[in-house]
Amino acid sequence: MNYLLPLLSVIIGYIIALFLKPQNKTNLKLLLAFSGSFLLSLTVMHLLPEVYESQNSNIGLFIMLGILFQIILEFFSKGAEHGHVHGHAKIYQIPWLLFTSLCIHAFLEGFPVGHHHDLAVGIAIHHLPIAIILTTFFVNASLDQKAIFFFMITFAIMTPLGTIASDFIPQLNDYYTQITAVVIGILFHISSTIIFESSEGHKFNIAKVSMIVIGIALAYFI
Numbered sequence: 001m002n003y004l005l006p007l008l009s010v011i012i013g014y015i016i017a018l019f020l021k022p023q024n025k026t027n028l029k030l031l032l033a034f035s036g037s038f039l040l041s042l043t044v045m046h047l048l049p050e051v052y053e054s055q056n057s058n059i060g061l062f063i064m065l066g067i068l069f070q071i072i073l074e075f076f077s078k079g080a081e082h083g084h085v086h087g088h089a090k091i092y093q094i095p096w097l098l099f100t101s102l103c104i105h106a107f108l109e110g111f112p113v114g115h116h117h118d119l120a121v122g123i124a125i126h127h128l129p130i131a132i133i134l135t136t137f138f139v140n141a142s143l144d145q146k147a148i149f150f151f152m153i154t155f156a157i158m159t160p161l162g163t164i165a166s167d168f169i170p171q172l173n174d175y176y177t178q179i180t181a182v183v184i185g186i187l188f189h190i191s192s193t194i195i196f197e198s199s200e201g202h203k204f205n206i207a208k209v210s211m212i213v214i215g216i217a218l219a220y221f222i
Contacts, residue, residue, distance in 0.1 A: 006160060009127045034125070034214060035215070040215075047184050073105055094143070108179075113159070
């Protein structure tokens with residue numbers, strides 16, 4: 001299930017966007033708020049205590065490097081990792097900078113999943129609305145259907161590939177704590193940005209706060 005959940009969530013999101021064509025942005029933003037809250041809570045409650053238990057004095061530095069690295073990735077992805085995709089211009093080929101940055105982001109997210117099974121659920125919930133938003137954006141931009149399929153399928157397999165790499169490449173496991181700390185920084189930045197960007201004008205409302213509270217509660221009881 002560690003491999004399947006993040007993979008299936010992207011495929012399901014792709015299918016929903018392609019065939020159901022959801023138009024209600026409010027529901028997507030609420031789903032984003034829930035996913036951001038759930039992912040942030042999993043990171044704080046499960047990943048963060050583990051890396052600090054390692055007694056590595058540089059953990060804080062690696063977390064900050066993760067935040068910085070994600071900021072650099074978003075320079076190329078334009079914030080697609082948290083559903084921040086805009087524009088109505090036609091696209092005639094795959095946006096390779098966006099593609100590469102998203103794949104790197106998804107690959108790194110998969111690394112701690114082998115040690116934290118609940119994180120697979122969090123990443124799956126995180127990727128579902130992102131897949132819907134990305135697919136809708138590409139369809140509206142008239143990107144070729146085969147290119148959209150290639151983009152989304154490759155994006156879908158990157159997180160499982162990260163998990164496989166962490167499970168079967170011993171050299172990576174030697175640096176598990178440091179890599180996980182970098183991933184924590186990435187997840188901190190992504191999830192907090194999602195929470196504050198998932199409503200118009202960055203204003204909180206009852207529905208959004210409710211989704212955030214549900215996300216925190218679910219992460220606590222997992």
